[in-house]
Amino acid sequence: MIEQLHEVMHEIEHEWPNKRLLVLGDVMLDKYIWGEVGRISPEAPVPVVRATHTSEQPGGAANVAMNLARLGAEVVLAGFAGDDENQRSLVSCLKKDGIRSLLVSCEGFPTITKLRILGGRQQMLRLDSEHLATRPDADYARLLEIALAELPGCHAVVLSDYAKGVLSAEVCQKVIAAAREAQIPVLVDPKSSDFGRYRGATTVCPNLGELASASREDVRDLDKMLAAAERMVPEFDLQFMTATLSEKGIALVRADSRTILPAVARQVFDVSGAGDTVISVLALGLASGLQPETAVQLANIAAGIVVAKVGTVPIEKHELLAALAPEIALHAVDKVVSREELVNRVNTWRAVGERVAFTNGCFDLLHVGHITVLEQARRTGDRLIVAINSDASVSRLKGPSRPIVGERERARVLAALAAVDAVVVFDEPTPLELIVAARPDVIVKGGDYNVDTVVGAQEVMSWGGQVRIVPTVDGYSTTRLIEKGATGK
Incomplete structure (x- = not known):
């Protein structure tokens, strides 16, 4: 049962379009080749995919921006790109949803792309195009300048870390410090196992594997991992931690307590992009002044929607509202x-x-x-x-x-x-x-x-x-x- 349901509905329908959020992180372009599998190749023991059509979709931090935009918010996206055709395709996709992209083009670094080949609804292969060397200091300085200039007027900041080079410890700490001084919530989707670089954020949102890596606990021992998460909350000066636990649901962890929300039962086709949806809904919830528990409940419902889709597909506002309909029916x-x-x-x-x-x-x-x-x-x-x-x-x-x-x-x-x-x-x-x-x-x-x-x-x-x-x-x-x-x- 969603707490503050009346307030939640008011925020989604009336206030979310008035929210402005900054997304900073590793932007990517997701490409798809869609087809059907009818036989095994005579050349090697691999399926033959007969391609029927192709598509492109913003990915990584850009998918977070897409989720926020589809939920009605105003979004500014900052990150690195490659001054190439893939960057132009990415910017074009983002522009269609009203997202303002402020991408620093790095010489010698291509725009990160992921090409997925699907047979029916099953992903068969993924090809990544990227260059993971350290970028010049001037590129980081320019990125920081852009991010800090965009902070005023924002209602929340999302740091979307895919370990592709954008969110260095320095970048994270400077943005978090500036946002904290301005009393702007900062939410982090982590990739680094060293949560120290995210110190001072409002919340860090690891998945099960990321929490196991950061806590140095066995991924099969959920109780020990969550106990470690409770210790990490004060250690890294967080307000709380939000851990996505796959089929087990989502955990909201404070320094002295934890609450686990069971996963919303749905047929799961693809979990790619689910974390992006969770942090997007959570960010809008906190930007709207909802209690963390309520915001996490809402994010959990949203996660149940996107895992039923194939590929990295953002949530739509009407889908979230439709998912809330059964609860609305119980509140006259x-x-x-x-x-x-x-x-x-x-x-x-x-x-x-x-x-x-x-x-x-x-x-x-x-x-x-x-x-x-x-x-x-x-x-x-x-x-x-x-x-x-x-x-x-x-x-x-x-x-x-x-x-x-x-x-x-x-x-x-x-x-x-x-x-x-x-x-x-x-x-x-x-x-x-x-x-x-x-x-x-x-x-x-x-x-x-x-x-x-x-x-x-x-x-x-x-x-x-x-x-x-x-x-x-x-x-x-x-x-x-x-x-x-x-x-x-």
Whole structure:
């Protein structure tokens, strides 16, 4: 169960687009040759991959930047490149997602590339192109100048270390010191087994192998590794450590405690890039002021999404929101949304192919007739929006003695129903503006309506939607309930 769920939803939907993050580290270009395997080569005992298409994707620190951008944040990426065609391809990929890349071109050093050959969904071979010698001091000086100049105005910094030469001890310490002075969280994805170079960071996020190397403990003895991690937190002046434990989940380790969140059960196709996703979601969580425990819970959910993909693929914002949907369903308050939030929710549902239904009414004194219509409406789609008249709107329609129940209470009660996915209040005479904004796939009304009398019917049909009239339950209405209460009959 996600803690601070209401705050988390608000941050994702409204605040993450206002966050600016600096990613500093080893940038790469991931190339893919996709194909099918049908036979073994007669020349050697290896499969023959019949290539069908190719693709390119930012990798390493650039994949962290992509994750952050797809989650809605503003991102600045700094690192080394090679002033070659691969750098130009990488910059072009990053630019499409609005990422500002500040890459220092190093003479004699190519842009790091990883070429993966896949047969079906299985990786068959990887070819790396890189030069791992120490770069000139002038290149490091230029990189530091860029990074320190970009720090002001950032809400978090991610140091993405792939041991390719960018994050020397000096670079790490100068950036961490400057960020710490400015009270900016610093998150490190480590490759070096010497965590001393990351001293003073907010958190270091090793995987199981990296934690074993740094702790000098057997990777099979999780308890000893986590005990060592507890000691390393104060030793390296960290606030906490975040360890990804493969199928065991994620551990949040403090100086005197540890919490393990079980992995989110999914079919695993490829773990490449999962660490990038974890640190990206964690960075945005901390940048938003979420408690570390909550941010780690969110990162754990995100990790479960990306391991089900093939290749280094960043998480999408709508995927994260969709993964939170089951928890939202248990929190009625998080289903009551503004018009802007509703549009965001609809975009999220539609992005994963879900059909959106819409109905509206006063819903004063909820009764079995209402419930029946709502349940039938829900069956017409994967998600159901219920738009309710505001108190002022109900009074204009029904008279000054109505509503009996206020709009906040009516919305909350409706949101508690399993059939309902979102409730929104409108003050206009009709919900037409709301319908046009949300663009539902189907409008549902009960009773004696027909297509000609349903508000928004023509608009919905104009974009390929439908209008459904469902039968109501005879003998039930709010007016009758009020009369019964007044007369006792």
